Amino acid sequence: MADVFEELSGLDRLIHEPARLSIMTALNAVASADFLFLQRLTGLTAGNLSSHLTKLEEAGLLTVEKHFVDKRPKTTVAITKGGRGAIESYWEGMERLREQAQDWEPG
Amino acid sequence: MADREEIQFLAVHYYQLQGLRAVPPGLTLLLVTLWANFTSRPSKTIYIPLLVVALGAALYWFIDRTYKNRFGQVRPKQEDRLRELLVQILAAALGLAAFWLDTRSLIPVSLIGLVFAGGFAYEFLRFAWSRKGSGRVYHLIFGAMIALVSLSPLLRMGPWWKAVGMRGQMVGVIVIVGLLVVAAGVVDHLYLRRSLPVEGR
Numbered sequence A: 001m002a003d004v005f006e007e008l009s010g011l012d013r014l015i016h017e018p019a020r021l022s023i024m025t026a027l028n029a030v031a032s033a034d035f036l037f038l039q040r041l042t043g044l045t046a047g048n049l050s051s052h053l054t055k056l057e058e059a060g061l062l063t064v065e066k067h068f069v070d071k072r073p074k075t076t077v078a079i080t081k082g083g084r085g086a087i088e089s090y091w092e093g094m095e096r097l098r099e100q101a102q103d104w105e106p107g
Numbered sequence B: 001m002a003d004r005e006e007i008q009f010l011a012v013h014y015y016q017l018q019g020l021r022a023v024p025p026g027l028t029l030l031l032v033t034l035w036a037n038f039t040s041r042p043s044k045t046i047y048i049p050l051l052v053v054a055l056g057a058a059l060y061w062f063i064d065r066t067y068k069n070r071f072g073q074v075r076p077k078q079e080d081r082l083r084e085l086l087v088q089i090l091a092a093a094l095g096l097a098a099f100w101l102d103t104r105s106l107i108p109v110s111l112i113g114l115v116f117a118g119g120f121a122y123e124f125l126r127f128a129w130s131r132k133g134s135g136r137v138y139h140l141i142f143g144a145m146i147a148l149v150s151l152s153p154l155l156r157m158g159p160w161w162k163a164v165g166m167r168g169q170m171v172g173v174i175v176i177v178g179l180l181v182v183a184a185g186v187v188d189h190l191y192l193r194r195s196l197p198v199e200g201r
Helices: A002-009 A020-026 A035-042 A045-056 A080-105 B004-012 B019-038 B048-069 B078-103 B110-123 B139-152 B169-194
Strands: A033-035 A062-069 A074-079
Touching: A020 A045, A020 A062, A020 A074, A020 A080, A035 A045, A035 A074, A035 B004, A045 A062, A062 B004, A062 B078, A074 A080, B004 B169, B019 B048, B019 B169, B048 B110, B048 B169, B078 B110, B110 B139, B110 B169, B139 B169
Parallel strands: none
Antiparallel strands: A033 A074, A062 A074
């Protein structure tokens, strides 16, 4: 049982938040995505999504590029190498946790 | 949304799930084939298929723009882009070869129909690894329907195409393909709409 708690405490809290977890998981599967796709995927408002992206960018987990296409602002988001490592390590940790939880019997 | 598999599935297959992209080519195939079936030769209405192709291209442009503006864009990984390109080139080469062989009526089956049936089966199989992808079983059903009508002379089903007013088996098969391409595209789009919430929180 102690292992389960150790595993839980080792989870990356920045990524563990559901919206940020969705963003990181999606970006890990592609080269990049735009702001609108991430908004549709997460169901967040523009303000909330922007706030989550800023936190992830400040942590060095992703890059945010702003540019204009047909005179319209467009934001493109891509995961960094460190971000890929972090999300993969998070999901590996979750998988270990799931396996340990299956073996656990309440005393 | 917090289902890891569904998120990965949506991100990786985002363009394939934008099903309305299949509607203009499906409709164009259907309408041009119907025109070829009902027109008398030599045709004085050759402008009709050209107009249909132009309208199909315009509709595709509109749908592409709508998806970009309302659903956003994803840039797939390099290896995924390359694989998709190779599949499209292979499908186009097989389709052209099958069409050429069908017009010569060398064998009593529709090869172009079998190529489309294979395409539908591929669309199902490449997503079947995921729980979400396995729900796209209608691709497999549509593929089986097309294979059945393509092989009908071998299965002693009789000239069904005459009963629906078609000149030959190839024309009948392509009309069915056009209808099913449109139907699959609409169902794929409905899945995409259900999967991506609109409301902000």
